Amino acid sequence: MASRKITVTVPEDLVESIKGRVDARGVSGYIAAAAAHQDAMDRLHELAEHLEDEHGELSEEEQQAALDRIAALDEWHDGRRSRPGSAA
Template identity: 40%
Template sequence: MATKKITITVPEEIVEAARGLTDNVSGFAAEALAARVRHELLGRDLQQYQEEYGAFTDEERAAADALLCGTSESGELPRAEAA
């Protein structure tokens, strides 16, 4: 993927915290920005879907939460399937 150098202004505390977590602050920031972009785009897609097909039901939300959290709808962790 091609890269582009930009300049951003970040609070000092955030920079210091990032430096404590990684030697590659630029890569760390790029990953955070990419995650935010994915989040915003997904939000737009979900909003567009609901505008076209209607709001998600409580059951649909519970099923999505279960998938995202790795639990069943009863709140239990899924069991490994026997091979």
């Protein structure tokens, strides 16, 4: 992926905190990963708004069913990860 150099202003204490924990990626890589994560969250929020506009709001029961499904998937994934020889 192509990269482009830009200038951003970041609070000094945040820069120092980041410098204390970065690996070979350095500060630029850390900031790029944070920006990519925020971009993904923004896109997910936009999708959720679009789906809500198109299909209406979820009921409390539907929201809880979705959270229960996510918890079950997390539990399944954690179980696979903890098995010896598992590739998950």
